Amino acid sequence: MSLFQYFFRKFARYSLVIFAIILLNFCIPRLMPGDPITYILGEDIYYVAPEQIEELKKEYGLDRPLLEQFKLYMARLVRGDFGYSFSFGRPVIYVVLEKLPMTLLITIPSTFMGIVIGAYLGIFTGWRSESVFKRLLTNFILLVYSIPSYWLGMIALLIFSLKLKLLPLGGAPPLDSDLTTFISHLILPIATLTIFTTAYNAVIMRGVTKGISEEYFVMTALSKGLTKIHFLNRHLLKPSLPPLIAISAIEFGFAFSGALIVEIVFSWPGVGLMMLEAIIARDYPLLQALFTISALIVVLANAIADILCILVDPRLRSDF
Amino acid sequence: MKKMLVVFLFVAFSVAGCIGIEKVQDGENVQKILKIGTTMPIKADNIFVDYYFGILESVFNDRLFTIDERGKIVPELVESWKVEEDGKVWILSIVKNATWHDGEKLTAEDVAFSINYLKAKVPGFKAHLALVDRAEPIDKYTVKIILEKPWASFLANLVVVRVIPKHVWEKVENPLEYYGEDRNVGSGPFIYKGFDKTAGIITFEANKNYRLGKPNVDKLIFKLYKNTEAELMALKRGDVYTTYFYARGLDPIYVPALLADQNVRFLVETNFGVDNALWFNNKLYPYSVKEFRIAISYALNYSEYSKTITAGYAETPKAGFVPPGWSYYKETRELVRDLAKAAEILDSIGFKDFDKDGWRDLPNGSAFTMKITLRSDLPESTRLAEMIKRDLEEVGIRVKLVPVDGMSFRKIAEQERSHEVVISRTTMWGMMMWAGYGSGYVDSRNIGWANVEDQELHRIVDEMLKTTDEARVKELAHKIQDLYAENLYVIPLYWGKIIQPYRADKIEGLVYNPMMGILNKKTWFSVKVKE
Numbered sequence: 001m002s003l004f005q006y007f008f009r010k011f012a013r014y015s016l017v018i019f020a021i022i023l024l025n026f027c028i029p030r031l032m033p034g035d036p037i038t039y040i041l042g043e044d045i046y047y048v049a050p051e052q053i054e055e056l057k058k059e060y061g062l063d064r065p066l067l068e069q070f071k072l073y074m075a076r077l078v079r080g081d082f083g084y085s086f087s088f089g090r091p092v093i094y095v096v097l098e099k100l101p102m103t104l105l106i107t108i109p110s111t112f113m114g115i116v117i118g119a120y121l122g123i124f125t126g127w128r129s130e131s132v133f134k135r136l137l138t139n140f141i142l143l144v145y146s147i148p149s150y151w152l153g154m155i156a157l158l159i160f161s162l163k164l165k166l167l168p169l170g171g172a173p174p175l176d177s178d179l180t181t182f183i184s185h186l187i188l189p190i191a192t193l194t195i196f197t198t199a200y201n202a203v204i205m206r207g208v209t210k211g212i213s214e215e216y217f218v219m220t221a222l223s224k225g226l227t228k229i230h231f232l233n234r235h236l237l238k239p240s241l242p243p244l245i246a247i248s249a250i251e252f253g254f255a256f257s258g259a260l261i262v263e264i265v266f267s268w269p270g271v272g273l274m275m276l277e278a279i280i281a282r283d284y285p286l287l288q289a290l291f292t293i294s295a296l297i298v299v300l301a302n303a304i305a306d307i308l309c310i311l312v313d314p315r316l317r318s319d320f
Numbered sequence: 321m322k323k324m325l326v327v328f329l330f331v332a333f334s335v336a337g338c339i340g341i342e343k344v345q346d347g348e349n350v351q352k353i354l355k356i357g358t359t360m361p362i363k364a365d366n367i368f369v370d371y372y373f374g375i376l377e378s379v380f381n382d383r384l385f386t387i388d389e390r391g392k393i394v395p396e397l398v399e400s401w402k403v404e405e406d407g408k409v410w411i412l413s414i415v416k417n418a419t420w421h422d423g424e425k426l427t428a429e430d431v432a433f434s435i436n437y438l439k440a441k442v443p444g445f446k447a448h449l450a451l452v453d454r455a456e457p458i459d460k461y462t463v464k465i466i467l468e469k470p471w472a473s474f475l476a477n478l479v480v481v482r483v484i485p486k487h488v489w490e491k492v493e494n495p496l497e498y499y500g501e502d503r504n505v506g507s508g509p510f511i512y513k514g515f516d517k518t519a520g521i522i523t524f525e526a527n528k529n530y531r532l533g534k535p536n537v538d539k540l541i542f543k544l545y546k547n548t549e550a551e552l553m554a555l556k557r558g559d560v561y562t563t564y565f566y567a568r569g570l571d572p573i574y575v576p577a578l579l580a581d582q583n584v585r586f587l588v589e590t591n592f593g594v595d596n597a598l599w600f601n602n603k604l605y606p607y608s609v610k611e612f613r614i615a616i617s618y619a620l621n622y623s624e625y626s627k628t629i630t631a632g633y634a635e636t637p638k639a640g641f642v643p644p645g646w647s648y649y650k651e652t653r654e655l656v657r658d659l660a661k662a663a664e665i666l667d668s669i670g671f672k673d674f675d676k677d678g679w680r681d682l683p684n685g686s687a688f689t690m691k692i693t694l695r696s697d698l699p700e701s702t703r704l705a706e707m708i709k710r711d712l713e714e715v716g717i718r719v720k721l722v723p724v725d726g727m728s729f730r731k732i733a734e735q736e737r738s739h740e741v742v743i744s745r746t747t748m749w750g751m752m753m754w755a756g757y758g759s760g761y762v763d764s765r766n767i768g769w770a771n772v773e774d775q776e777l778h779r780i781v782d783e784m785l786k787t788t789d790e791a792r793v794k795e796l797a798h799k800i801q802d803l804y805a806e807n808l809y810v811i812p813l814y815w816g817k818i819i820q821p822y823r824a825d826k827i828e829g830l831v832y833n834p835m836m837g838i839l840n841k842k843t844w845f846s847v848k849v850k851e
Contacts, residue, residue: 089369089496102518154549162553169554170545174519267546269518277361280697282727 014303021295025288026073030066077292083285087278092289095274100256102172103263103270106189107255113190114197115248121198122205123236127213138206145199153192153265160188170267189266193259197251204247208240215239242309242316249305253298257290351538352849354827356838357551357560358542362522365515366503367482368442368495375566377482378836379524379540380421381506384412384431384478387835389842391592391646391748393475397426397483397507399461403788407470414461417531420485421511422502428457433486435465441495448477472788476752479835483507509535509844520544535844536829548574555821556581561849562822562830564837567593567747569818571700572631578821587820588633590645592748592834594758595634595816596625596704597641598692599733599742599769602809606682607740611669613808618662619715622655625707626814629700633819637812639805642757644815645834648797652805655812662715673716680716689718691740693732696723701743704813708743733769742769743813748835755784757800762809770809777803826850 057063064072076083082092125138144152161169173185212218213236221235260272271290278286310316360372367374378386386396395401399413418426435455438445451474455465467474485505492498504512509532510524524540543560545551552574554560563570569589570578578584598616600607607613617639626634637643640652666672670683682688690712694705702723709719724732733739746761753760753767759781760766764773780803784796804810820838822830827849831842 084497086369086496087363089364089366090499098517157550157553162557165557169557169559170550171520171543172518174521175516177519264546265550267520267544267550269520273546277363280361280725280727 010303010306014299017299018296021292021299022074022077023070025292026070082289082292085278085283085286087281087283088286092286095286096271096289096293099269099271099274102268103259103272104255105172106186106193106262106268106270107259108252109186110190110193111197111248111251111255113194115201115244115251117194118198118201119205119237119240119244121202122207123209123232123240125202126206126209127232127236141199141202141206144195145203149192149196149261150265152195153188153262156188156192157265170265172269189259189262189268192262192265201244201247205240205244208243209236212236212239238312241312245305245308245312246302249301250298253294253301256297257294352536353539353541354537354847354849355541355543355560357545357554357563358565359545359548359551359563360565361546362515362542362544365512365522366496366499368444368498371444372566374482375836376522376542376839377506378839379508380504380510380512380527381482381484381508382418384481384483385475386479386840387748387833389831389833389840391834393479397431398478405470407472407474407786407788408467410465410467410474411458412463412465414463415531416461418507419529419531420507421505421527422485424485424487426483426485426507427460428463429460430486431455431463431483432457433490434483435481437484437489437495438481445481448480470786472786473752473755473784476756479752480749507531509841510540532841533845536847537844537849552578552821555584555823558583558823558826561826562820562838564839566837567749567835569816569837570821572629572633572819575631575633575819583823583825584821585824587818587822587830587832587838589818589820589832590643590834591816591818592643592645593746593751594637594641594643594812595630596701596743596745596813598708598811598813599739599744599761600809600811601737601739601741601769601771603737603764603771603773604740606671606688609669610807611665612671613811615662615665615669615671615715616712616717617655617808617811618658618665619712619717620655620708620811620813621657621711622814623657625704626816628707629704630814630816634814634816637815639808639811640801641804641810641812642751642797642801643812646751646757648794650798650801652801657711659715666715666717678716679718687718689720691720691722692743693722693724693729693739693741694743695726695729697726698745705743708813734767737768737771739769744769755781755800757784757797758804758810759784759800762804772809774803774807774809777809 054063062069080093082096084090085092085095088095121137121141125134125141128134157169160167167188168181168185170188171185173182177185218235221231226235257271257275259270260276262268263270263273264276275287275290277283278290360375362370362372362376364370365373367377382397384396384398385393388394397415397418399415401410401412403410412431414426414428414431420426432455435449435452439449439452451467451469451471453466453468455463458464465474485502485507488500488502488505489495489498492500506512509527509530511527513523513525515522520543522542522544526535526538526540528534542564543554545554548571551560551563555563556578569591570586575586578586598620600613602608622636626632626636636654636656638652638654640650642649666680671680671688672683673679674681674685675687677687680688692705692708694701696702705721705723709721712719729742729744733742733744746758750761751758754763759777761768762770762772763777763781764771765778765781777800780796780800784793784800787793787796818832818837820830820832827847829843829846829848830838831840831846832838833840833842
């Protein structure tokens with residue numbers, strides 16, 4: 001199989017996944033009991049006159065046959081028109097664009113740091129893991145991994161914000177804030193998210209490293225007398241990268257759908273919280289948009305991960 | 321690794337060191353700022369879009385009528401009023417010194433426009449103004465509201481009607497999508513200054529030209545929190561001086577932790593709403609059987625609900641449902657637990673364990689399970705439902721709990737009325753709806769959680785809707801409470817208190833209002849922010 005064929009097949013597969021996601025997003029409200037307009041209008045349906053409902057149905061093309069509706073839905077999607085959010089009182093796209101940067105402000109740095117620190121911690125604890133210190137460290141990582149994030153966030157607030165009065169009690173920085181205020185608002189949410197991402201990645205990487213460390217090429221590399229750093233980076237980290245890349249892709253993908261629990265604890269106005277509010281308010285246009293965007297980004301991140309894996313792992317290139 | 325940790329801690333502590341205590345100066349004067357924490361999920365600063373921002377509207381806009389601290393309807397923008405044609409025509413005289421924040425005069429034109437506009441364009445007001453035919457100005461300060469048919473308690477609806485400036489809104493075709501700079505121009509004691517959505521801060525400034533004088537504080541700030549724990553930490557730290565949530569006080573489970581803080585004090589006030597009640601669908605068998613409902617009432621452990629759910633900040637309710645504090649409240653029999661009596665009544669009406677499986681069956685021998693729908697968005701509902709289940713199972717009634725979110729609850733209990741029994745609460749405003757005294761939730765012709773079609777109840781409600789004579793209103797109020805007590809269409813589970821925490825070292829002079837809580841005129845003119 002040539003490289004071109006390989007990418008073409010991948011592209012076709014992802015296109016199919018994206019189509020399935022869009023189709024699901026189209027079908028779910030229509031498969032649910034009642035009229036989709038109920039979900040668009042939410043509780044206001046009780047107060048809207050029947051003729052207004054008919055008008056709205058016409059506007060959304062809901063009075064047409066299903067196939068025609070699907071074509072209309074696709075056309076709106078291509079134009080980036082996700083409809084109107086009734087609970088936020090604005091077009092969906094504006095609401096999403098308002099919240100997404102806030103989410104990325106905390107999820108991107110924490111995902112990045114969590115991957116890097118977690119990878120090194122995992123390799124460290126996975127390589128010759130018999131030592132007492134490494135066992136203790138592994139148990140500590142597992143402990144952190146199993147602590148509920150809500151609890152950890154609350155403890156962080158209690159210590160750093162209430163008792164020590166060092167950091168704010170939540171909320172994103174005000175629009176007119178200076179750099180120090182800006183950073184102070186970011187510290188606790190990012191730290192909490194980083195701790196969890198680190199623990200998760202460390203657990204995964206520890207398992208991968210343990211598996212690789214029993215391979216013959218590792219013994220060969222050691223017998224050559226390489227320095228520890230050189231050995232770690234070249235012979236241990238590199239073969240462990242494909243699974244790490246795959247996990248990271250998913251994590252970066254999910255970074256766009258927010259971090260609900262952390263957003264609630266730190267009153268952070270991000271996408272996760274918005275998704276919860278959209279569910280409570282039955283804001284289906286907003287939910288549809290959020291699901292579609294999140295799913296597309298996860299698919300995109302996976303596609304990038306596939307390419308990166310081919311670049312770092314020569315075994316995957318052997319077929320070309 | 322070590323280096324990264326050091327860098328992180330350095331950044332954290334140097335940043336933290338730069339955060340000082342806020343002291344705002346306006347020229348020579350230190351501004352007095354009242355900071356209020358809230359967990360109300362405010363998303364948009366348009367009163368017609370966001371229900372909870374609509375609650376804050378009372379801060380920057382005056383209404384035609386309001387509620388005083390004893391729960392009585394009193395005029396606000398209205399000076400005097402009279403009713404003609406037996407409640408079909410309402411004539412209101414408006415105060416002459418009210419102005420909008422942009423300097424324009426508030427006149428009868430604005431009031432008439434508001435009523436007609438809200439009815440035509442804002443879905444949420446269609447129900448409140450359902451019987452309004454039209455409103456028209458008679459002169460500059462007099463407005464006439466013509467109803468389609470007489471409606472004695474129409475005044476209660478005017479409590480929620482928003483009076484909006486005609487010169488701003490007449491050009492707005494769809495108020496739900498309007499975000500012009502002038503969207504929050506009001507006539508109230510504070511002027512809306514903005515909503516920083518990222519920081520979750522809503523700011524108001526004192527209206528120096530307010531008709532009743534300038535409020536005691538220069539600035540009013542609402543800080544939004546997404547969880548009560550963080551909000552209360554902010555209270556303990558002094559970031560906010562009090563908290564607010566519409567029609568709800570502090571959940572009593574948080575009180576012990578706050579009692580340890582000597583700076584935190586509480587206002588403990590009468591709740592004019594019913595915190596939690598068991599609403600039977602009176603149209604469905606066996607809930608349509610009066611004796612069955614009475615038997616259930618004897619199986620419930622009211623004192624335990626009060627002790628466990630409200631930490632004692634409640635009292636055992638009376639069968640008459642309507643809590644004390646309301647004008648024309650009537651003392652009815654106290655609800656008590658008596659398992660023997662419950663069993664005796666159930667036996668007498670044929671609800672026995674025919675198949676000896678440990679559960680009571682219907683009189684015809686078929687198995688019976690009581691389905692109780694509860695609201696998962698109200699945390700205390702779940703705890704309460706578990707206790708009710710346990711209590712009913714003690715008398716052999718098998719119970720299935722069905723938790724649903726707020727929106728599903730409304731669909732099941734209001735739109736479809738497919739529920740058997742629900743656990744839910746009423747606000748003060750909820751108690752005032754329809755003919756008042758909770759009738760809106762009881763009567764099948766209104767919201768009707770209890771779905772009651774009893775002709776006697778309908779007759780009383782109909783007369784209450786028409787009567788303006790106070791003596792007769794009192795008589796009817798007593799009658800409806802007697803009817804509730806006799807029939808137990810709905811069983812109140814406890815009458816709770818409203819707990820309002822505040823920082824005594826930062827503020828004093830908060831006044832509680834049964835409808836709007838601390839957000840009321842009396843607070844604005846009596847609250848003092850300590851230096």
